[in-house]
Amino acid sequence: xxxxxxxxxxxxxxxxxxxxxxxxxxxxxxxxxxxxxxxxxxxxxxxxxxxxxxxxxxxxxxxxxxxxxxxxxxxxxxxxxxxxxxxxxxxxxxxxxxxxxxxxxxxxxxxxxxxxxxxxxxxxxxxxxxxxxxxxxxxxxxxxxxxxxxxxxxxxxxxxxxxxxxxxxxxxxxxxxxxxxxxxxxxxxxxxxxxxxxxxxxxxxxxx
Amino acid sequence: xxxxxxxxxxxxxxxxxxxxxxxxxxxxxxxxxxxxxxxxxxxxxxxxxxxxxxxxxxxxxxxxxxxxxxxxxxxxxxxxxxxxxxxxxxxxxxxxxxxxxxxxxxxxxxxxxxxxxxxxxxxxxxxxxxxxxxxxxxxxxxxxxxxxxxxxxxxxxxxxxxxxxxxxxxxxxxxxxxxxxxxxxxxxxxxxxxxxxxxxxxxxxxxx
DNA sequence: TTTCAATCTATTGTATACAAAGGACACAGC
DNA sequence: GCTGTGTCCTTTGTATACAATAGATTGAAA
Numbered sequence: 318x319x320x321x322x323x324x325x326x327x328x329x330x331x332x333x334x335x336x337x338x339x340x341x342x343x344x345x346x347x348x349x350x351x352x353x354x355x356x357x358x359x360x361x362x363x364x365x366x367x368x369x370x371x372x373x374x375x376x377x378x379x380x381x382x383x384x385x386x387x388x389x390x391x392x393x394x395x396x397x398x399x400x401x402x403x404x405x406x407x408x409x410x411x412x413x414x415x416x417x418x419x420x421x422x423x424x425x426x427x428x429x430x431x432x433x434x435x436x437x438x439x440x441x442x443x444x445x446x447x448x449x450x451x452x453x454x455x456x457x458x459x460x461x462x463x464x465x466x467x468x469x470x471x472x473x474x475x476x477x478x479x480x481x482x483x484x485x486x487x488x489x490x491x492x493x494x495x496x497x498x499x500x501x502x503x504x505x506x507x508x509x510x511x512x513x514x515x516x517x518x519x520x521x522x523x524x525x
Numbered sequence: 526x527x528x529x530x531x532x533x534x535x536x537x538x539x540x541x542x543x544x545x546x547x548x549x550x551x552x553x554x555x556x557x558x559x560x561x562x563x564x565x566x567x568x569x570x571x572x573x574x575x576x577x578x579x580x581x582x583x584x585x586x587x588x589x590x591x592x593x594x595x596x597x598x599x600x601x602x603x604x605x606x607x608x609x610x611x612x613x614x615x616x617x618x619x620x621x622x623x624x625x626x627x628x629x630x631x632x633x634x635x636x637x638x639x640x641x642x643x644x645x646x647x648x649x650x651x652x653x654x655x656x657x658x659x660x661x662x663x664x665x666x667x668x669x670x671x672x673x674x675x676x677x678x679x680x681x682x683x684x685x686x687x688x689x690x691x692x693x694x695x696x697x698x699x700x701x702x703x704x705x706x707x708x709x710x711x712x713x714x715x716x717x718x719x720x721x722x723x724x725x726x727x728x729x730x731x732x733x
Numbered sequence: 734t735t736t737c738a739a740t741c742t743a744t745t746g747t748a749t750a751c752a753a754a755g756g757a758c759a760c761a762g763c
Numbered sequence: 764g765c766t767g768t769g770t771c772c773t774t775t776g777t778a779t780a781c782a783a784t785a786g787a788t789t790g791a792a793a
Contacts, residue, residue, distance in 0.1 A: 326591065326592075328579075328746080351774070351775090352774075352775070353774070353775090361748085362747060363748085364746080364748065365746080365747065367576075367775090368575075368576070368746095371576055371579060371580055372579055372582075375580045375584055376583055377676070382755095383534060383754095383755095383775085383776090384534075384753080384754050384755060384774080384775055384776070385754090385756080385774080385775075386774075386775080387775095396672065396673065399671045399672055399673040399674065400673045402622070402673075402674070403618070403671065403673045403677065406618045407614070410611070410614045463607045463611065464604065464607055465604065465607040465611045466607065466610070469677045469680065469681060472676075472677065473673065473677060476673065534775095534776060534777090535777070536776080559743090559744070560744075560745070561743090561744070569777080570777060570778045570779070571777095571778085572776080572778065572779090573776080573777065575745090576776095590785090591746090592744080592784055592785060593744080593745075593784090593785055593786075594744075594785095595745095
């Protein structure tokens with residue numbers, strides 16, 4: 318049994334809920350989140366709520382105004398390009414570090430996630446599509462088997478998710494992007510790094 | 526007056542102190558930090574201490590064992606190479622994004638920091654040397670004027686600082702590394718990106 | 734001696750009470 | 764009407780009290 322039983326404190330639970338809500342767009346950028354309100358809403362005291370908010374602030378999803386209020390982080394357009402540039406660089410680095418062995422370990426999951434993306438695209442379920450697309454790219458980076466890289470990419474990915482909610486792409490654009498996942502996997506399987514790198518550059522750039 | 530007066534809460538102050546102590550090596554990796562002890566030590570209640578520790582955990586400098594204790598993060602050797610690879614990639618990306626204009630804005634500070642490194646090297650003051658070296662590289666990345674990149678690099682830099690404390694280099698190695706800073710600045714001034722990229726790769730690799 | 738289990742204790746997790754400060758509102762002065 | 768000022772009220776910041784549990788300690792059985 319590889320999975321440790323998650324014995325979550327209230328603060329952890331609230332943290333997870335808030336994070337999910339922010340990344341799904343349920344809590345929109347700029348929204349103010351008062352501690353007391355959340356406390357009554359979730360039937361707990363302010364203490365765990367407060368802890369969750371502070372951690373989210375450290376993670377970069379919440380902005381704290383001292384002695385005033387906490388606000389959901391709002392990405393601005395200027396940031397979009399900044400993020401895209403860094404994202405391309407990190408994914409390219411990840412691809413360069415992938416070996417046939419490491420790919421082997423993750424290819425199954427990658428294929429599944431690519432299929433999931435396709436599935437939710439046909440359903441028109443954008444929320445789930447975005448979730449799966451994020452997971453696909455996270456899994457891709459995980460192939461590099463570099464914890465430091467993965468850690469940084471994970472943080473960047475939160476921002477990417479926020480951006481995706483803000484600026485909604487057309488169905489065609491979305492379809493194009495998602496259809497590139499299988500191609501990427503093909504290149505990786507053939508160990509054709511150059512093609513993969515070229516594709517990912519185009520893929521991420523168009524995505525944002 | 527560009528600087529906002531920092532009106533710090535107790536939690537913020539504790540956070541800053543702990544962070545500095547961890548990054549300076551005063552609090553060593555693996556050390557356990559009990560909330561109550563810090564509370565009495567700093568003459569405050571557990572609440573702000575707790576908040577600081579949790580935030581440090583989210584930042585990656587503290588490991589939390591639920592219902593047990595908090596521990597200063599301990600880098601392991603396997604991680605060193607992971608970090609080095611990512612670090613090179615990020616610094617190279619930053620260099621690629623530097624323009625003559627942006628360099629102009631930061632060159633003075635960069636030169637000053639390079640000189641500071643040299644100064645503390647001759648004094649043999651490693652602690653200060655490391656601080657200044659970190660600041661040099663942070664400033665270098667700042668030249669790229671990409672907030673997302675800087676944010677990620679800053680986090681990575683914390684780990685780099687932890688590593689430097691753990692594995693101490695010889696005086697010769699240190700000297701070599703520091704002496705490369707002015708060369709790098711020369712290349713950047715001449716806008717010779719290739720030379721700068723080559724140097725930084727060598728520089729960071731040797732640094733770790 | 735070793736091992737296991739019951740108990741105890743020190744520490745974390747949560748709730749609550751109170752202090753302090755920012756923002757909203759009303760109102761006076763221009 | 765606009766601006767500034769003082770008060771009130773809401774919300775955050777901190778302290779403290781209590782609950783719950785992981786880890787240490789003890790002691791009994793093999």
